[in-house]
Amino acid sequence: MNCPYICYITYISNHVTGGLMNIGIQLLQYTLSGITIGSIYAMVAIGFNIIYNSTGIINFAQGDFVMLGGMIAVYFYKSLHVPLFLSGLCAVSIVMCIGMLFERFAIQIVKNSSIITLIIITIAASILFKGGAMFIWGKDAYILPSFSGDTPFMLFGATILPQTLWILGFLFLIVSALTVFFRFTIVGKAMKACSFNKRAARIVGINVNRMILLSFALSALIGGIAGVIVTPITLAHYDRGSLLGLKGFGTAILGGLGNMEGAIAAGIIIGLLECYSAGLISSGYKDAIALITLLMVLFFRPGGIFAKKAEQALKSY
Amino acid sequence: MLTVRSLKSYYESICALKAVSLHIEKGEIVTLIGANGSGKSTLLNSIIGLIPRITGTILFEGKEIQGLSSYTIVKLGIALAPEGRQLFSPMSVLDNLILGTYHYYSFKNRQKLNDKIEWIFELFPLLGKRKKQLAGTLSGGEQQMLSISRALMSEPRLLLLDEPSTGLAPKIIENIFRTLTELKEKTNLTIFLVEQNVNLALDICQRGYVIETGQIILSGEKEELMNNKEVLRAYLGKE
Amino acid sequence: MNSLLKTSYAKACLTFIFSIILMVTLRNPYYVGVLVFLGIYIIITTGLSLLMGYTGQISLGQAAFFGIGAYTTGILTTKLHMPIILSFPLSFILTVIIAFIVGIPTLRLKGHYLAMATLGLGEIVHIVFNELLSLTGGPSGFGNIPLIKIFGIELDNDFKYYIFVWAIVSFILFLSLNIVHSRIGRALKAIHKGEITASTIGINTARLKLYIFVLGAGYASVAGFLYAHYITFLSPGTFSLRFSILLVTMVAVGGMENIWGAVIGTSVLTVLPEYLRFFKDFDILIYGIILMAIMLTRPEGLYGIKIPLKRTGNNG
Structure with a gap:
């Protein structure tokens, strides 16, 4: 997903600096791109984590929530001529509803099946979302205008697109909102409680099914937001979800499944790894390098990079 | 207050x-006395709605509650301090208590929560001293106190224990049971106590039932x- | 007679006879071609079914072993002009060795972590196919892979190849059924029930899981070999994550508990898209709907045995 973006950035930087890019600036440039892309991965991974915590399911349709967010926003903006911010808002709410419908009419029905069955259902949902998007919008890629113009500005010689700041801002917003939600609200605490001990949650009178519904709503919401804010840079396309889902899953695993702080750090690490290897080694192997790193972590620290020693001893992976 | 009629659980x-x-x-x-595996916990779990497959009737204050979900039953005024405590171990003592108030909690009645x-x-x-500590790090006795407290937080009229x-030392058991009797005297709380420690159970109760392999064999x-x-x-x- | 029919040998023979009858009735080379693919896929999913159904492990990287098998024989026969009689064992051995090496660290993981690891391995192999231009031809692939010749007969049309593929499918089924019914099969079931229990009764769970993983990779390699010499052209697109996921889906749709479940699931999901072509742009959508409907109405799979609902109040 990041390739056109990197090319674009490199093009601008070369253009602005007259083709002579000093290695320091170049590194800074890669770092900035890495952080931007990593933020998106982090958002997808947070979506994975929320559903994982409440159900133990890896939702393979998570990337498709992102795709849908972008597609629907484009539809509102381009076809219905709704103002940009309103389009985004509509898209995010619709994706959230889709997430809830998915939980009610699919996950809820078979929730007592094995985890593998549940995962296959999320794969079926992913195919369904993709098929629906292709049916409605065809195979073209669409773009949204950047939220505040395309004029890049410079930071120590590296270029930053204004949209980058929007992405970082939204990541910050999402993380702070979630932190407040889980730490200070009763519903957030109840959701956390469900992930720790479902039986106890039932005993104290928490409606566990509603918490699961809420978790799907929340991750679809976050997916939708990611989709809207990233479309101005990477375009929206019906098949974009799979790769993003894969990256997001990798990020969630690297950060430790269910761990939000871990997801952010892991997202940025994977983003940086990709951009450095694309820029310094080979763009074809950038994903392979990120994946090999991920595998090494899995083999040697299966709980993710941030797992505590004691925790690792207790859990089985 | 609570009437159970020909209840079968599967x-x-x-x-x-x-x-x-x-x-x-x-x-x-x-009190309900019985050996391991005689169905004591199953009975409590059935009352609070944790067992989906039950037949028969359970009346609580004249209302049929069998087949209702546990969150409705808790709202009606029954609370369970379950076997094995079932705390939210990675959460603080305070959070565990707050979650007990889940069914009536709202931002407006925060004061009531604090009083509670x-x-x-x-x-x-003892719990007051440990309120910031994670529930999983408490001692066994403290965990049991927290489990009972969490149940009490939901303002039950019927407490299932x-x-x-x-697994607790006699001194701690005595402490907990003394508190329970006091509580009962002060608030007229109804308690349904399941115990293996029969001496203890008979000491504190007014009436009792004996259960064996899923059947009540004795009451009085x-x-x-x-x-x-x-x-x-x-x-x-x-003998 | 009845008990004889129940042996793996009889079942495999019946499968073969049935496939020949099917070919004779169909006659249309296009359909026969689809069924050749079906046979190739069944070989992979049988291995995957052993892994998923009998050890409870998941592999989202099976396309990689399929690809390694196909690319190795393809490269050996076109670039080095090696005879097929040599390229087949070499591609098989290479896949098995790779599976063995990656299997050791990978199978120590469980559940989602195992899924991620196998998925990562699959993607890495896929990237290598794309990037190793000198050998693989990169994204555009390479062609002119020779046809298979047995006893002087060149398998140059769909019917001949069909018979060859389904003979191998029957053999693979025979082998797998034997494994399932053997002592190992019962040990595998025990792993599925609970790993700790299995190891306490003296089953070396780690080693058994690794064997089955390697066996599944070997099957996939055979399938890759058959694929390469049928299509005679290879490009990385075939061996993507999407295909790995499709394979897992095939097993789940059919029912993980049984090898025949894999056969049925693979048949449904291979033949279905052929019918859906009729719908042009709808096809993915309808495919998704059907897949969802199957999983929702029969979560244990089409051929699955209904497992009594586990509702102890602990989960879900």
């Missing part, structure tokens, strides 16, 4: 309770049970 295809009937009146402490927590800390001063004495007043030959032999080890 785990998968196994029938764990075979037509159990009992009743509990307001303000009573009623103060009240709990008066009942169990599932083997509160398991405290003294009746204490002098019953069968009880003496099977549960108190006296």
Whole structure:
């Protein structure tokens, strides 16, 4: 997903600096791109984590929530001529509803099946979302205008697109909102409680099914937001979800499944790894390098990079 | 207050309770005695709505509650301090208590919540000292106190206690049971106590039932049970 | 007679006879071609079914072993002009060795972590196919892979190849059924039930899981070999994550508990898209709907045995 973006950035930087890019600036440039892309991965991974915590399911349709967010926003903006911010808002709410419908009419029905069955259902949902998007919008890629113009500005010689700041801002917003939600609200605490001990949650009178519904709503919401804010840079396309889902899953695993702080750090690490290897080694192997790193972590620290020693001893992976 | 009529509960295809009937009146402490695997916990879990496959009737304050989901039952005024405590171990003592108030909590009645927590800390001063600590790091006795407190936080009129004495030192057990009796006297709380420690249970209760392989085999007043030959032999080890 | 029919040998023979009858009735080379693919896929999913159904492990990287098998024989026969009689064992051995090496660290993981690891391995192999231009021809692939010749007969049309593929499918089924019914099969079931229990009764769970993983990779390699010499052209697109996921889906749709479940699931999901072509742009959508409907109405799979609902109040 990041390739056109990197090319674009490199093009601008070369253009602005007259083709002579000093290695320091170049590194800074890669770092900035890495952080931007990593933020998106982090958002997808947070979506994975929320559903994982409440159900133990890896939702393979998570990337498709992102795709849908972008597609629907484009539809509102381009076809219905709704103002940009309103389009985004509509898209995010619709994706959230889709997430809830998915939980009610699919996950809820078979929730007592094995985890593998549940995962296959999320794969079926992913195919369904993709098929629906292709049916409605065809195979073209669409773009949204950047939220505040395309004029890049410079930071120590590296270029930053204004949209980058929007992405970082939204990541910050999402993380702070979630932190407040889980730490200070009763519903957030109840959701956390469900992930720790479902039986106890039932005993104290928490409606566990509603918490699961809420978790799907929340991750679809976050997916939708990611989709809207990233479309101005990477375009929206019906098949974009799979790769993003894969990256997001990798990020969630690297950060430790269910761990939000871990997801952010892991997202940025994977983003940086990709951009450095694309820029310094080979763009074809950038994903392979990120994946090999991920595998090494899995083999040697299966709980993710941030797992505590004691925790690792207790859990089985 | 609570009437159970010919209740049958099933785990998968196994029938764990075979037509159990009992009743509990307001303000009573009623105990249920039985060996391991006799269906004691199943009965409590059935009352609170954790077991999906049950037949028969459960009346709470005149309302049929069998088949309702546990969150509705908790809202109606029943709370369970379950076997094995079932705390939210990675969360703080305070958070565990707050979650007990889940069904009526709102931002507006925060004051009530704080009063309630103060009240709990008066009942169990030990918990007050540990309020920021994670529930999983508490000692066994403190965990049991927290489990009971969490149940009390939901303002129950009927408190179900599932083997509160398991694995605790006699002194702590005594402490907990004293608090419970005091509580009952002060608030007229109804308690349904399931115990393996029969001496203890008979000591605090007014009436009791004896359960064996999913059936109630005996019931009566405290003294009746204490002098019953069968009880003496099977549960108190006296010939 | 009845008990004879129940042996793996009889079942495999019946499968083969049935496939020949099917070919004779169909006659249309296009359909026969689809069924050749079906046979190739069944070989992979049988291995995957052993892994998923009998050890409870998941592999989202099976396309990689399929690809390694196909690319190795393809490269050996076109670039080095090696005879097929040599390229087949070499591609098989290479896949098995790779599976063995990656299997050791990978199978120590469980559940989602195992899924991620196998998925990562699959993607890495896929990237290598794309990037190793000198050998693989990169994204555009390479062609002119020779046809298979047995006893002087060149398998140059769909019918001949069909018979060859389904003979191998029957053999693979025979082998797998034997494994399932053997002592190992019962040990595998025990692993599925609970790993700790299995190891306490003296089953070396780690080693058995690794064997089955390697066996599944070997099957996939055979399938890759058959694929390469049928299509005679290879490009990385075939061996993507999407295909790995499709394979897992095939097993789940059919029912993980049984090898025949894999056969049925693979048949349904291979033949279905052929019918859906009729719908042009709808096809993915309808495919998704059907897949969802199957999983929702029969979560245990089409051929699955209904497992009594586990509702102890602990989960879900």
